[in-house]
Amino acid sequence: MSYIRLVNVTKQFGDVTAVNNLNLEIGKGECFSMLGPSGCGKTTTLRMVAGFEDLSDGEVWVGDRLLSSPKKHYYTPPENRNFGMVFQAFAVCPHMSVYENVAFPLRLRKLPKSEIDQRTRDALIATNLLKSAEDSPANLSGGGKQRVALARALAINPDVMLLDEPLSSLDPHLRTVFNLASRPTEIRFTSETDPNGVRGTVIRNAFLGEIIDYLVKIGDQEIRVQIGRRDPGPEVNEVCYLHFLRPFWYKVNE
Ligand SMILES: Nc1ncnc2c1ncn2[C@@H]1O[C@H](COP(=O)(O)OP(=O)(O)OP(=O)(O)O)[C@@H](O)[C@H]1O
Ligand SMILES: [Mg+2]
Structure with a gap:
């Protein structure tokens, strides 16, 4: 069941449409990433969810709480949402320790x-x-x-x-103190059309009995993926798309 729900969310800054009719559902406990080119509206979307930015249209829900809806004149201020936000331009106060x-x-x-x-x-x-x-x-x-x-x-x-x-x-x-992680067996190869697919390139594959062990490069990260030896998988140097079934955050003890 979805926990965060954005319904037809639109944000206009004058003539600029920063976010256009966005519909999004995110489950409780889900780690959800938005990827997109500079200026596509990622920060504006987060600020609307946090309550720092008014919506021009649409609704933001969390659980059964309606947090923002200009049409219904609903607006919950950020301090009443119990959300943590880390801003792109980190806002820390230099006058406090x-x-x-x-x-x-x-x-x-x-x-x-x-x-x-x-x-x-x-x-x-x-x-x-x-x-x-x-x-x-x-x-x-x-x-x-x-x-x-x-x-x-x-x-x-x-x-x-x-x-x-x-x-x-x-x-x-x-x-790596906070490591955006998945077990190698909880990643699947998927298709380019998968909206949650993450693009990478196969560096190597090794046949280990019942499984094939892949090393896939995504940006500057190398990810291990393990699939059954009968499952279809890409070749070395091939571009592929990964679907993280159960991504989680973990803290590395140094
Ligand atoms: N306060 C504002 N006033 C006017 N236009 C704005 C304002 N904030 C954002 N915009 C415009 O809205 C669009 C989306 O901006 P936003 O900052 O959300 O993009 P972004 O995806 O976070 O980009 P980046 O990857 O560079 O951080 C851009 O065209 C930006 O210029
Ligand atoms: Mg941004």
Whole structure:
């Protein structure tokens, strides 16, 4: 059953149609990615779901809650949605320490002091920032600032995490702290027409008894895929499309 539902969502900025009649359904627990060229409306869509941007038309639902509908005069402000959002241009406050940046939304929610401290520390550990807790984010690299934004979004225990290219400033080592993953046996080759298909190229395949073990390159990542030896699969150097059956996020313990 769908959890987040966008119904005929449209956003006009003057003459520019940033999002045109978008219909989207995302299940609870689903990790859903939007890919598209610059200017196609990804950020605008996320901002509308988060409540930072009004809709020109259409509706945004979460579960059985209608959050935005200009026609029905419905609008729930961001602070009442319990969503975490990491912005493309990471919005961290240079006048607060790293710790205070992460704790700030929890203080706004008036949580008990001990819970604020626990949640803040957990988020700082998860993003490898505990040692910078008392520093100003101004002294951190771009990737460091982005991790502060990520920690702040995680700390509120959000119902929905909205991530606008949140890992683009992280170096490859830190990207693996939160690893966009699937078991090799839970990836299938699919067709170009699959809307959830991710394009890649086969680097190698190896026959291992009952299974064929593939290495597929997607961007700068190499992904292992395993299928039954009788299942149809692509050849080495062939362009292919992967369907991730059960993608999940995991935290790598360093
Ligand atoms: N506040 C605004 N005022 C006017 N036009 C805007 C505004 N915000 C976005 N746009 C326009 O809406 C369109 C979609 O922009 P958006 O930022 O959502 O794209 P995007 O897919 O996130 O792009 P990128 O990959 O570069 O981040 C673009 O044409 C952009 O110029
Ligand atoms: Mg964007």
